[in-house]
Amino acid sequence: AQSVSQHNHHVILSEAASLELGCNYSYGGTVNLFWYVQYPGQHLQLLLKYFSGDPLVKGIKGFEAEFIKSKFSFNLRKPSVQWSDTAEYFCAVNARDTGGFKTIFGAGTRLFVKA
Amino acid sequence: DVKVTQSSRYLVKRTGEKVFLECVQDMDHENMFWYRQDPGLGLRLIYFSYDVKMKEKGDIPEGYSVSREKKERFSLILESASTNQTSMYLCAISSGSTNTGELFFGEGSRLTVL
Numbered sequence: 121a122q123s124v125s126q127h128n129h130h131v132i133l134s135e136a137a138s139l140e141l142g143c144n145y146s147y148g149g150t151v152n153l154f155w156y157v158q159y160p161g162q163h164l165q166l167l168l169k170y171f172s173g174d175p176l177v178k179g180i181k182g183f184e185a186e187f188i189k190s191k192f193s194f195n196l197r198k199p200s201v202q203w204s205d206t207a208e209y210f211c212a213v214n215a216r217d218t219g220g221f222k223t224i225f226g227a228g229t230r231l232f233v234k235a
Numbered sequence: 236d237v238k239v240t241q242s243s244r245y246l247v248k249r250t251g252e253k254v255f256l257e258c259v260q261d262m263d264h265e266n267m268f269w270y271r272q273d274p275g276l277g278l279r280l281i282y283f284s285y286d287v288k289m290k291e292k293g294d295i296p297e298g299y300s301v302s303r304e305k306k307e308r309f310s311l312i313l314e315s316a317s318t319n320q321t322s323m324y325l326c327a328i329s330s331g332s333t334n335t336g337e338l339f340f341g342e343g344s345r346l347t348v349l
Contacts, residue, residue, distance in 0.1 A: 129275065152336045164278075164325065164340040171335065210277060214336020220291065223336040225270075225278040 122147045124213050126226035133201050134234045141196040141229050143211030152214040153194040154223075155185055159207045167209070170194065181205070203235045237262055239341035241326050247347045254313040256344050258326030266330075267309035268338065269293075269301065272323040281324075284309055316348045 127142035145151065155167040168179025175187040185196045194211060211226040242257040258267065266285055270278040270293075280293030282301040290301050298320060302310045313320055323345050327338040 124277075126277075154336055156338075163342045164327075164338075166337060166339075169337055212278075212336065212338075220285065221336070222280060222283075222293070223268075223338060224280070224294075227275055227277040 122213060122215055122217060122222070122224045124211055124224050124226040126209075126211050126229050128229050129227065130230045130232070132232045132234065135203055136200045137233075139196070139198040139201050139205070139231070141209055141211075141231075143194045143196065143226060145192050145194070145211075145213040145224075147192075147213060147215045149215055153185070153187055154212040154214070155179065155183070155194075155196050156210045156212060156225075157207050158210070164210070167196075201231075201233050203233050205231060206233045207231060237264075237328065237330075237339040239326055239328055239339055241324075241341040241344045243344050244342065245345050245347075247349065248316050249349050250317055252316050252348075254316050254320075254346065256311040256313075256324050256326075256346070258309045258311070258341055260307050260309075260328050262328070262330070263306065264328040264330050265306070266328060267303065268327040268329075269299075269309070269311045270325045270327065271295070272325055272343070278325065281311065313346075316346075318348050320346065321348045322346060 123146045125144045153170040156164050157167045158164045170177045178184045210228045214223040238261040240259045268283040269281045284303045300312045323343045326341040
């Protein structure tokens, strides 16, 4: 079965610090990869996605993620975080499973950015 | 903009009660999903549907059922609520004939079972 592992459950950074959130998945076939974000009091929304092509993808608000196929990883990065980046971040993998294509989520990483 | 509306933002129910959670989309999307979100566990797929009257079990279907009588409406049913079903329930849709994994979420329904 597919699984998605996020390395950190809680991350606390100061503004302007660099961010990297780890994500690994276990599935050997073709995958679509996503990072979703949930700001306090808001619904989940797409941050960025990878389907194919350039393994370095750019999303909204200065975020980027790199797909490393050999490592089954899709880490999220931002060079300089802002207080408004405080949110919970979820890595997700979509792949074919019994019953069709499914999207499996990681446990989430809560990011708190200190002003 | 895609709009996914969940009928109840907050519910409090008693053990053994029947609970209906409704999700309505305003676009002609085929794929609809119900997840539950719990701290430290992320989102777990309960059921999904690719078409009217069609349903597939997700990873944690026990204790739940679903109904999709119309394309725009996907209901999650707890036949006999239990305290371990206290959670945030999220409805999501994806567009297109295949599920690429790009999901649009509703605001969630927070259910407390006493």
